[in-house]
Amino acid sequence: MIDVTIANFDAEVIEASQTTPVLVDFWAPWCGPCKSLGPVLEKVEAAYNGRFKLVKINSDDEQELAGAFGIRSIPTCVLMIEGKPVDGFMGALPEGQVKAFLDKHLPAEEELQAQAEEEEALAALDDGDVETALAKLQQAVDTDPNNDDARFDLVKLLLQQGFEDEAKVAFAPVIAKAAGVRKLDALNHWIKALDAVAHLSDAASAEAQFHAQIAANRRDFEARFGLARLRMAQQRWTDAMDELLEILMRDKTWNSDLARKTFIAILDIIDVPKPKVAEGQIPPEDPTVATYRRRLSSVVLS
Numbered sequence: 001m002i003d004v005t006i007a008n009f010d011a012e013v014i015e016a017s018q019t020t021p022v023l024v025d026f027w028a029p030w031c032g033p034c035k036s037l038g039p040v041l042e043k044v045e046a047a048y049n050g051r052f053k054l055v056k057i058n059s060d061d062e063q064e065l066a067g068a069f070g071i072r073s074i075p076t077c078v079l080m081i082e083g084k085p086v087d088g089f090m091g092a093l094p095e096g097q098v099k100a101f102l103d104k105h106l107p108a109e110e111e112l113q114a115q116a117e118e119e120e121a122l123a124a125l126d127d128g129d130v131e132t133a134l135a136k137l138q139q140a141v142d143t144d145p146n147n148d149d150a151r152f153d154l155v156k157l158l159l160q161q162g163f164e165d166e167a168k169v170a171f172a173p174v175i176a177k178a179a180g181v182r183k184l185d186a187l188n189h190w191i192k193a194l195d196a197v198a199h200l201s202d203a204a205s206a207e208a209q210f211h212a213q214i215a216a217n218r219r220d221f222e223a224r225f226g227l228a229r230l231r232m233a234q235q236r237w238t239d240a241m242d243e244l245l246e247i248l249m250r251d252k253t254w255n256s257d258l259a260r261k262t263f264i265a266i267l268d269i270i271d272v273p274k275p276k277v278a279e280g281q282i283p284p285e286d287p288t289v290a291t292y293r294r295r296l297s298s299v300v301l302s
Helices: 009-018 033-046 063-068 095-103 109-126 132-141 150-160 164-180 182-197 204-217 222-233 235-251 254-270 285-300
Strands: 020-029 053-058 076-081 086-091
Touching: 009 020, 009 053, 009 076, 020 033, 033 053, 033 095, 086 095, 109 132, 109 150, 132 150, 150 164, 150 182, 164 182, 182 222, 182 254, 204 222, 222 235, 222 254, 235 254, 235 285, 254 285
Parallel strands: 020 053
Antiparallel strands: 020 076, 076 086
């Protein structure tokens, strides 16, 4: 529990709530219900083990802050997330009701644990430690099976390392919802590309055959798409997108928009995690992703 004043409000509430929800307790020394609620809030904060941060504001001493929040009676608690008030309650609620209030807005403990494991995995990957990254991502998915970001990173890394069977096992629980989740749909396109070329005994001969078919008929979109899938399977991402653009320049809606959808899937696959930046700033975009996103827009909108 931290006492907040106008001097440290930005740091302890606004900035802190960008990463961890902050519960602001407006109170006063003379307020009887405040004295009842205070220990309850502190007990809940300890029990929630970092899922939120508790701060207290003396509304008598900090009338400017109390006025900014429109405080008309105390105790009043306001929950801040990403610098903004999202909900609140008035009065000395019992512990069970305080927890019910918080549980409406806070991520579950397993979600936080999975997020931490995912961050550790990405840090390990930055250091070139693929084995640790895979282990951490698997832990994250096991901890929170609904964490689509962790599952995306796990399946992507498995495919990058050539562990196709393991990737399919990890992807299987979310196949049914893949079409409605863009990142998962991107993985589905990649896996389908791998399946489409799995029977080829000689990739070089297959590529030469595709080129021969295209040379004979530049509108042989099946051959162009087959070549793009072969390049996806080989993780030759820009080459694959170049071939998909050739289809789009000739027929924007070929095969129910399949070329554009596959192009977007590749962009999602090769896009790297954005670094954290200050509020209001836009994180830099990967140069290759930015270039091919512009190329796609120019073709589709032309």
